[in-house]
Amino acid sequence: MSEATARPGERMTAEIAEQPRVFADLLAQHDRIAEVAARIAERRPRFALLAARGSSDHAALYAKYLLEVLLELPVGLVSPSTTTLYGARPDLTDVLLLSVSQSGGSPDLLEVTESGRRSGALTVAVTNTSDSPLNAAAEFGVDIRAGQERAVAATKSYSATLLALYLLIDAVRGGSGEHARALPELAQRTLDTTGDAVAEAVRRYRFAGRMVTTGRGYSSATAAEAALKLAETSYLSARAYSGADLLHGPVAAVDSETAVLALCSAGKGGEAMRDVLDAVQERGADICAIGSAADAVRASHRIGVPDCAEEVAPVLEVLPVQRLALGLALERGGDPDNPRGLKKVTRTR
Incomplete structure (x- = not known):
């Protein structure tokens, strides 16, 4: 084509x-x-x-x-x-x-x-x-x-x-x-099993004007990448914070109009997100938890991924993030393959 x-x-x-x-x-x-x-x-x-x-x-x-x-x-x-x-x-x-x-x-x-x-x-x-x-x-x-x-x-x-x-x-x-070693199989399982949950997240957040993404430990990288993907494809005003940094001031700007994308994979980083999300939920935010520990935290919506060692979790947890950015872009009438005003080209062969 x-x-x-x-x-x-x-x-x-x-x-x-x-x-x-x-x-x-x-x-x-x-x-x-x-x-x-x-x-x-x-x-x-x-x-x-x-x-x-x-x-x-x-x-x-x-x-x-x-x-x-x-x-x-x-x-x-x-x-x-x-x-x-x-x-x-x-x-x-x-x-x-x-x-x-x-x-x-x-x-x-x-x-x-x-x-x-x-x-x-x-x-x-x-x-x-x-x-x-x-x-x-x-x-x-x-x-x-x-x-x-x-x-x-x-x-x-x-x-x-x-x-x-x-x-x-x-x-x-x-x-x-x-x-x-199991990541190819686990990645395919993630793509095969998270479609419905991602589609529901797209429906929930299609009218969101701003979003905070957050994670701790290894998942801090996924939170940063999530904010970039949402901004460049869906034109969302998205800001990434580590869970610790979010509690040191920025949480004051979180309210019922804020959507929060929280990366919560099993391990020390995901465990450390519990208190963060408790505080965020008390401020009335709508929380979407993504990761293998999504079911273990307080959230409005959850997208679970298969268990794996914490040190490789970012390789899996970014997959539903990418699909969420794609779905939101399409739902909001955009084309993530041709985002307006973006001249960046990744030169690869």
């Missing part, structure tokens, strides 16, 4: 559905990722820095939790403008610099990576374009293997980036990717 005759949301719909296959393909490349991990382990970095933009920035936030929890490395998120605008050149000897970019063509990330390598960093590019300038600039590269992504809103490339980062960081600690 040509671009002119494509139905609204057709590309985003197809790419959401591809994700179980993408996960299986990526898991089949575990040995290649483990080779890069072995080089990182040999160099024994003293801390890590993450450079990213947009959806990749949310994937980097997920990686921050993985690095701090699984490897117990201190981690920082790079502000690219300190290099590109201000010319800062800190000493990065014995530092791991992970540059995350689906296209691998971001000029500022390229400059950060080149500068970091000259300053002594161990540079690793995580991209969906193996022959990109970013891969050429970095010492090592990890290919997320999501294939061409034609939808404007990143879906399969985002979740594949999460999985690639998990496999890489888990392998640095000597892991075999055991917790990720």
Whole structure:
């Protein structure tokens, strides 16, 4: 079907559905990722820095939790403008610099990576374009293997980036990717079983004017990605907060006119969301809980996903989030494949 005759949301719909296959393909490349991990382990970095933009920035936030929890490395998120605008050149000897970019063509990330390598960093590019300038600039590269992504809103490339980062960081600690092995099957089950609950959420929130997204721990990354997806596809005024930050001031702006999307997967992060959602519900907000622990929290609506290890939960819980953004965009008369005023193109091959 040509671009002119494509139905609204057709590309985003197809790419959401591809994700179980993408996960299986990526898991089949575990040995290649483990080779890069072995080089990182040999160099024994003293801390890590993450450079990213947009959806990749949310994937980097997920990686921050993985690095701090699984490897117990201190981690920082790079502000690219300190290099590109201000010319800062800190000493990065014995530092791991992970540059995350689906296209691998971001000029500022390229400059950060080149500068970091000259300053002594161990540079690793995580991209969906193996022959990109970013891969050429970095010492090592990890290919997320999501294939061409034609939808404007990143879906399969985002979740594949999460999985690639998990496999890489888990392998640095000597892991075999055991917790990720079932993800293709669990992802397909998530897509097969959450359709009705997502459709009901679309009906509930189709007239919402503003939404807060929130999560704790690993799921903080999904909350951030959810706000971006809702804003860029449905034009919702969506703001993401960690559950802890939400209670430190912003909760005062939550009321009965506020829709709250809460990520609640089983584990320490999901458990920590109980008090957050109790406080939010007392303010009269309409809460949609998404995750494997959705049934265990106070919420107006729930979208459950299969159980898995907490450290890989963001790979699954983002799937109904993507479908919710897609459904809301269509219900509100938009086309998420051609959002108005959005010029972003993810350059992948």
